[in-house]
Amino acid sequence: MAVRQYSPAVDEYFWRPAPRVHGNDIAGAAGSIESGTQVVVAAELAAGRLKNVGFRLFACPHIMACCNWLAEQLEGEAPEALQQVLVQDLRQKFDIPVEKAGKLLILKDALDACYNSYQQRSTKG
């Protein structure tokens, strides 16, 4: 019987949202509500470091938990950290089943898009 159980890490981080004030100096998005998963990430830049990293989500508990955790992790990091997030690490930490690989890639795409927006901003600025 395929019982979907969630890891304790999901239980914990699902309910631990990043602070509600989200920066939007840089932002990235991937997916759509129509497709079942949408991830929007945004942050401010303060002294070249990420600040008030926040997510807007239409996503399953695993992705919700990942994002809440990432918001904590990315705080104060260099923007490069956005693209250094490893799907493999998330999968392990949150015990994410393989059939959710597609959703993890949407998260990854959003982070990459956010990093792109940082790069574009850097180029422009």
Next chain:
Amino acid sequence: MAVRQYSPAVDEYFWRPAPRVHGNDIAGAAGSIESGTQVVVAAELAAGRLKNVGFRLFACPHIMACCNWLAEQLEGEAPEALQQVLVQDLRQKFDIPVEKAGKLLILKDALDACYNSYQQRSTKG
């Protein structure tokens, strides 16, 4: 649900056999064990009347009860009583289901055969 229940008269007469000493001045039989029902009736004659009427039976409880009752009833009667037994009376008294009509006829045949043996004996004697 076709539950076969027996009337109180069957319950009573099944277990009330005629005395075990059977006369055999006259006798009659019908049916066979192979066919599932056999009735043998025999009696003595005392002063022209039936005495020690008895049955030998391979028969269902209804017929057994009928015969035990008939043994009582025929005791001391004129031999003509053998052929005056009415199947209809037995059916009523013992509440015999229609599907047993064939078995009742075997009983009737045995009684008739017994009366025949009386007549033959009278002719001879």
Next chain:
Amino acid sequence: MSGSIYLDYAATAPLDPRVRDAMLACMDDRALFGNPSSITHSYGRRAAGVVEKAAHRVAGLVNGAPENLVWTSGATEANNLAIVGTADFRAIRGRHIVTTAIEHKSVLESCKWLESQGYQVTYVHPDRSGAVSPGAIEAALRPDTILVSVMHANNETGMIQDVAAVGAICRAHDVLFHVDAAQSVGKVAVDMGAMQVDLLSINAHKSCGPKGVGALCLDGERIKRITPIMHGGGQQRGMRPGTLPVHQIAGMGATLKILTEEMDTEVARIRGLRDRLWHGIKDLPGVTLNGAGEQRLATILNVSVAQAEGESLRFALQDLALSGGSACNSSSGEPSYVLRALGLSDVLIESSLRLSLGRFTTLAEIDQAVLSFRRGVEYLQAFAPAEVAV
């Protein structure tokens, strides 16, 4: 999680202690354990008596004939027997069946199996409210139609169909009419005579009775005999073999007896709770009711929550034991075909919840459920991407 509030009565319900006692009487009594087929001794005959009494109770509630009732292992088997058994028995007359697109899987899959055997099936679609129009059923009839099967109340939305109107149409066209009343019996009046129903499927466990027992009630005048789907010892007039589970049948009898006695007050009470639940959540943005309209069960609330992803919605509402569709769909993971038929998008179907109430639901539970529901939905909607402009 073990303290969660049970709002999944449409999937199954706890056993009523009075039903339990009726079952226990058979389980404990050293005179009542016999095989009802063993009519040559008193153990068997007493067991047969228990079965007969239960048949009267069951038939009594649905205005059926106790002698034309076939005990089954549940409504699934009753539906299979009704559809496959009638189709086979009437095959010489024709091989066309009319049903609806929102039937329970046990009806739909039986029909699909018949299609694989050379029968033809027309699946009538409901309108956006979930109602199947009797006119659409009539329009689907053909000269070779042998059976119409329409459920009384839908297991996902609680929507009640106008089976009496369909019954009249079937009678007029001399077509047999089967009704799956697994969800409706005991919640609305089910009257085989008045509704002109020829075959009726019911079970016990949706009404606080035991799981694993049901019945197919045959009208007896229009249809007395159908082809069995299992073969064996000739029990139940040759229509369904196997040793009768006396305690289960006694339990079903007790279940329907209670329904007969208490339905009216009990349904009113549950309707009150259901409405209280709905009033407590309906102002939340994006919350909509599926299968609205007065013609629905008092026990079911099927709602969609826009802006909240389905799996997360269920995760956030873990302290409410509810269902994302019918229980049968819980393990399949496919979007509900019933909600699809109502025109919902697959994503919205994923974010739909069936909250179903029953005999042991309390006011305190409902008030707690309202709080939990609001907290969960508000939490998720606060994340909703639409609010941020990227």
Next chain:
Amino acid sequence: MSGSIYLDYAATAPLDPRVRDAMLACMDDRALFGNPSSITHSYGRRAAGVVEKAAHRVAGLVNGAPENLVWTSGATEANNLAIVGTADFRAIRGRHIVTTAIEHKSVLESCKWLESQGYQVTYVHPDRSGAVSPGAIEAALRPDTILVSVMHANNETGMIQDVAAVGAICRAHDVLFHVDAAQSVGKVAVDMGAMQVDLLSINAHKSCGPKGVGALCLDGERIKRITPIMHGGGQQRGMRPGTLPVHQIAGMGATLKILTEEMDTEVARIRGLRDRLWHGIKDLPGVTLNGAGEQRLATILNVSVAQAEGESLRFALQDLALSGGSACNSSSGEPSYVLRALGLSDVLIESSLRLSLGRFTTLAEIDQAVLSFRRGVEYLQAFAPAEVAV
């Protein structure tokens, strides 16, 4: 009559109080009543856990695989599913089935139904002792044989067939092998692996478990999937739809657990009683044992009584609750085809009795049964016509 001694365990048996308690745990516990398919909430998952535990217990006793067990409403359904389901699933390979003439009706009638669908069935006859020779089974195999079905122990005579020998033959010829073990499980060792059985039917109620629940155990390596005979919600890996009756399944689990623990001592005790019964009556004139030989169940005594008409014999023995054949035959009134296959005349079959013992049979009951039996038989035989010369 209510004080009569129950000697019809082969028809059904009273519920063991320990099984009752296991069932009651599910019936009473407000956390265990869920629908095992409702895996989205804890009520459903806990119920699924109960089912899983029971599967382990059941599979444990027969050395089967718990994950390849299909719960059914009894052995009748298990037999139907095994035979019809396998035949359909393997139809491309062939349409020939081999079985015996003394199977339970649920096997024979399933085979007859398949014959009406274009399959061919060979019914192998037993010898006069009731034994089916494995060689005769082998001789009946054809290139298009897809299934062999042989019962383990016969329900009327208790005769045990050499299923291990048949299993070896089937394996050698790569034909699937089904065994109906409804009567043997818990009375002799049943080992799917050692006996090379691919499909095994069992039930609970013949072993002091609940009526209305059984299982078909699939080997899993040789056969993992068969065509369902009912269609519906996709439960049980698509092989058997319908809400699982958790309390029934828990009861069956408890039943087989008890058998696992107590079989050896219990069978020895019953064999002692059975032999005592036989020794108490065997000197009566005309009393003969049917299906004699060491290879028979310890629980069954099938005797014929010459010179005593069948109905009167049963009437005279009313204080013994026993059976004139299998319970399934009790209502049909036809002479037992099993005893016919042993060469008995129809009249002698009518005068045959099955006395079957079980867990709650006592020494005092057996001694009383001997007295009753002697009294009844002697009373009837005293009437016997053969003794008088007309």
